Amino acid sequence: MTTDLSHLGTWSPGAEPAAFDAGALAAAITRVREPAHVVCEGARGRLGVAFGGQLTPDGAGYPLLGTLPALYP
Numbered sequence: 178m179t180t181d182l183s184h185l186g187t188w189s190p191g192a193e194p195a196a197f198d199a200g201a202l203a204a205a206i207t208r209v210r211e212p213a214h215v216v217c218e219g220a221r222g223r224l225g226v227a228f229g230g231q232l233t234p235d236g237a238g239y240p241l242l243g244t245l246p247a248l249y250p
Contacts, residue, residue: 184240188214189231195239197225210249215242 188195195216196205205213205226214227216239224242232241 187238189238191230195227213245
């Protein structure tokens with residue numbers, strides 16, 4: 178079963194690329210005090226997480242599925 182996920186806009190990388198592999202995703206878990214963007218690698222590709230960068234309503238970049246706010250105790 179495949180699902181086409183709708184997106185809110187696009188995310189373009191800044192200083193660091195989006196994380197899609199297991200090691201990079203595990204490292205991203207520790208970054209709870211930064212906003213995290215959930216992105217997709219293509220229309221039906223892997224889901225990943227991204228930090229920083231630039232958000233645009235539509236354009237070049239990864240489809241943006243959502244943004245998680247920073248968490249503070």
